[in-house]
C-alpha cells in the first residue's frame with residue numbers, strides 16, 4: 001500500500017469514527033428509551049379515546065423515524081398501537097348491535113387449579129342490541145336453565161363494560177345461541193361474562209388498553225374471581241394466569257398440534273360454587289409440593305410436545321380427589337378407562353361434572369385420518385362404558401383445542417367502510 005493510500009484510509013477511518021460517534025450521541029440524546037417510564041412504573045398513557053396521533057411523540061426530539069433499540073419492545077408496541085389506532089379511530093363510535101362468538105373452556109387441566117385453562121372448539125354466539133325493553137332470549141345449551149334477568153352473566157359483563165366506559169347502561173336485549181354446555185365444567189359462565197363485556201364495549205364505543213394492562217382480562221377475572229376460564233375465552237389456546245398483587249397476568253402455553261378433546265359430559269348440572277364448597281380449606285405441604293411438581297410437568301410436556309408425560313402432568317391432589325370422592329364417583333374409574341384406551345391423559349374439566357380426555361391424532365382433520373391413526377373412538381367408548389357402570393347418563397363430544405379466543409362476528413353499523421374491509425366484512 002502506498003503512503004497516499006494509507007493516509008486516505010486513515011482519514012476515512014477517522015471520518016467514520018466521528019460520524020459514528022455523532023450518530024451514537026444523537027441516538028442516545030433522542031432515543032425513545034429516554035422517554036420510557038421509570039423502572040417499576042407503568043407507563044401512563046392518555047385515555048385511549050383521545051386522538052392519539054400526537055401523544056407518543058409529544059416531545060419532538062423523538063420522531064417515528066428515530067432508532068428503536070432491539071430491547072425496546074415498549075416503544076415498538078407504542079408505535080404499532082399508534083399506527084393502528086390512527087386507522088381505527090373511526091371505529092370507536094357507539095354501535096346499535098353486536099354479535100360475539102365465545103369458546104367453551106376447560107379449566108385446571110388437573111393440577112392447575114384456578115390457574116390453567118384451555119379454549120375448546122365449541123362456540124356460543126351472543127347478540128346484544130339496543131332496544132325499548134330489556135329482554136334475554138336463549139336457544140341451545142342451558143336455554144331454559146340460565147337466568148333471564150339482570151343476574152345473567154351476559155348482563156353483568158355488559159354492565160361492567162359500560163362502567164368502564166363511564167356511560168350509563170342503556171336498555172338492551174340479549175340473545176344467545178349456546179353451544180357451551182351449561183354448568184358442566186366447560187366454562188359457560190366465563191363465556192357469558194366475556195361475551196357481555198366485549199359486546200358492551202363495542203356498543204358503548206369504548207376501547208380498553210390491552211398491552212401492558214390487559215384491561216379486559218382484569219374486568220372478566222374480577223367478575224369470575226379466577227383467570228383460568230376467562231383468559232382462554234379471551235385469548236384462546238392454553239393460558240396460565242396469575243395475579244401479581246396488582247393485576248391479572250396471563251401467558252399462552254404452547255399447545256402441541258393435533259390434540260383431540262374427548263369429553264364425557266354428564267346429563268346433570270354441577271355448579272362450580274357447589275364443587276368449590278367440598279374442597280378442604282387447607283392442604284398439606286406434601287400435597288402442595290405434589291401439585292407444584294405436576295403443574296411443572298404439565299407445562300413442560302405441553303411446551304416440548306411430550307404427550308407421554310401428560311398423564312403425570314394432569315395428576316392433582318388439590319381438588320380432584322375431593323370432588324371425585326364426594327360428587328363424581330365415576331371420575332377416577334373414567335380417567336383410568338380413558339387412559340387405558342389410549343388417551344394421553346384425562347382429568348376433571350373445571351369443577352366438573354365433565355371428564356376431559358386428550359388424545360393425539362395424526363395431522364390434519366380427524367375425519368380425514370384412518371381409524372388406526374385415531375384413538376378418540378376407543379377412548380369415547382371406554383368413557384361411556386365407565387359411565388354406564390356408575391349409572392351416569394351423558395354424551396361424548398369430540399372436538400379440538402381452539403387457538404383462537406372470543407371474536408366479534410357482526411356489528412351494526414359495521415366496522416368495515418368503503419375504504420377498509422375487516423375480516424368477514426364485520
Ligand SMILES: Nc1ncnc2c1ncn2[C@@H]1O[C@H](COP(=O)(O)OP(=O)(O)O)[C@@H](O)[C@H]1O
Nearest residue numbers: 152153182183184185186187188189192271272
Ligand atoms: N349466560 C349464562 N350462561 C351460563 N350460566 C350463567 C349465565 N348467567 C348466569 N349463569 C350462572 O352461572 C352458573 C353456571 O356457571 P358455573 O357453575 O361456573 O358452570 P360452568 O362450568 O358452566 O361455568 C349457573 O348457576 C348460572 O345460573
Ligand SMILES: N[C@@H](CCOP(=O)(O)O)C(=O)O
Nearest residue numbers: 107114185186187272350351
Ligand atoms: N378453577 C375453577 C374452575 C371452574 O371451572 P368451571 O368451568 O367449572 O366453571 C374450579 O376448579 O373451581
